[in-house]
Amino acid sequence: MNLLENIRESLKSVKVNLLRTILTGTIIAIGITSLVGMLTAIDGIKAQIEESFSGLGASNFDVRSRGFSGGRGVQDGVAQKTFPPLRYKEVLEFQNEFSRTGPSTVYTTISSAVEVKRGSKKTNPNVRVTGGDEQYFNLKGLKVEIGRNFSSTEVRYGSNVCVIGQDIVETLFEKNEDPINDNITMFGRKYTIIGILEKQGAVGGGPGADRSIFVPVENASRLDTRGTFRYNLTAKGSDPLQLEYEMGQATGIMRKIRQDRLGQEDSFEITKSQSVGESLEEVAGYLRIGGFGIGFITLLGAAIGLMNIMMVSVTERTREIGVRKALGATPLRIRQQFLIEAVVICILGGILGVILGIGIGNIVANAIGPGGFLVPWFWIFVAFLICVVVGLASGYFPAYKASKLDPIESLRYE
Template sequence: MKFRDIFLLALRSVTANRLRSLLTITIIGVGITALVGINTGIESLKNGIFDSFASMGANGFMIRNRELNIRIGGGRNEAKKGSSKKKKVKTSNRNKYITYREAMEFKDRFVFPAIVSVWYRPGSVTVYHDSKKTNPNIPVIGGDENYLKYAGYDLQMGRDFNAVDLESSRNVAIIGQDVAKKLFGDQMKNVLNSAIRLGNVRYRVIGVLASKGSNNMFSADNTVLTTVSNVRRVFNRPNVSYSISVSVNDAKQIDAGIGEATGLLRIIRNLTIDEEDNFYITKNDSIAQMLFNSLAYVTFAAAGIAFITLLGSAIGLMNIMLVSVAERTREIGVSKAMGATKSIIRTQFLFEAIIISVSGGVLGVIFGILIGNIVSILLKASFIVPWMWMFLGITLCALVGLCSGIFPAIKASRLDPIVALRYE
């Protein structure tokens, strides 16, 4: 008997018990949907993260007063793991705030071929224009004349901050696309030189940012920029720490730039030779890698959900196959009486288990891709086809079917044809 004939016979047996088969296929499909769907969403998220940091360039680094910790799904990654390997020296005001004076002095004295930007984010506000207003979660960022270049922003209309804006700390603002559309509509005819309010403070709009597309996951289009000097005056509060972002002209010189920046900032902050750094430097690509590592926890969670579901499915599938053997004892006896060997009976029941399992896998892959890419659409990221997870999902289902079908298949093949024919 050919494998094709055995396969068709197994397929006919599966379709003869549609409800039972459909329920088992659905259970298996749920596990694969979780696995493929979550990992498709994660791949979309990774692409968005990569695009966001790629727009800032791989040749950039950021100086902060403390380590940048990112928590996703309970994970914790530290931006500067190398700091733990340093020889223990005298601690000098660890996490000491980087003051405005120190940040600006660094910018003035850093002679390395690079772009330096000093910025500070005081928080989020509600933005008003006439009777219209935004949600109260619009981030305000105070930057300098180099901030747009470092952050990868382009202007759709208007101008960047100039020296007069920075020196006078006057109330001027550049708004993102989402803010502009919320306050002025899609036409945005009279945006430039219009008055808006950040909370209770009036600002004049001097520019509108071009949309950053998939970078919207970081609210790149839902923000308001003003000068760092203005933020210092209007949103002044005690213990403010400013951030310094540096983009070197040549990516090959980034390590040299970091070394130069470290030495200069130690001098500015009056650190002695026996005192350790009281600031942290993080490369842009290191931040992206931190996020990728944190997302691994979500991947493990998805794999755990899928494993538990597939384990339950395997037990359920084995139970169904055992019931099927009991129900079809007489049928097996007839097949053996007509010349079917133990190998043919075993193969038939294994095919039935694999057909059910793989069908659930295909169903799960389809729904997983759909659900995962709905997440992509919401994040405005690119469409993802997770070939690896598709292949892994189908392979897992085939293995589940094989493992679940072995014992029932062996049991069916060992039935005595005479006893089986007499079975009622």
């Protein structure tokens, strides 16, 4: 009995015992579905978040107040040193000096809980209002779909104009109305709409740019009557390869503006924008480990179930094994037959599991945030590799037991 004949016999046995094959394959499919589904969902969510941050670019860096979270930190029982926040004039001066290297944008969040009105209509008090300049949308990866961006004159003089997100349009305007050059009211002032942002979407159902309004940063500074606004700056270097050097230049410029003394630590923070992507990859790595662990536990249960069914199959086919041995089948061929059966069942279950896993994973990822359809080729390869390993591991002991049966005793078995 050669190997090809053994394979044919194994496939015939799988086909004859169709119900057993379906039930056993379903056990494997559940394990593969959990593994591929979770990892597909994780990769899909990560891809959406990366796309959201793709506009930041690899050569961007942020300049912000040090300890911008607010309260006075305490470490080892010692209160940490606090630094005054960046002032509006300081970031403008930095922007002017850094302009020889690359573009930059000055921005500040006015409030994240603003109610916006238009006639008798009004939004919920959950609109974010941000002050920015004409470079803000470009450096933050936002696109004005209808209308236009701020002009340098509007930014310089702080005109009462604004660019709004899609959610604001849907709330305050009818479908047949044109929002451009219309007016809305917030902070007791009227603002003229000059632009509408492209639909952004948001992972996790957050507001994002769709539920935001942007006004000139000079206009925002006039609303800062108590001097509590925190002004930040995002700058774009000339070359990603020279980012560290240009960040060093930016540090020198800001230290001079802030009048930090020689030997004194920086009274501000400069961080790479790409660190967001690096942190995201680290978090996704931990999630993959967790998802792989849960899927492995499920597959372990499936492997035990498969081994149990193969043991039952050996007992049921004792006479068949005896006949084959009497006809000259060696223990190696008997082991091969049962191992091939186990691997075939695992692969059939793996195919079903991969299809279900890809579908469920993409459904979960798109439910959390709108995105495309992801086919995780790497995890598909891993899943099939696991199927073969599980088949070999689960089928070896039953196959070994079958190969050791005595042919005379097997023929007598009823």
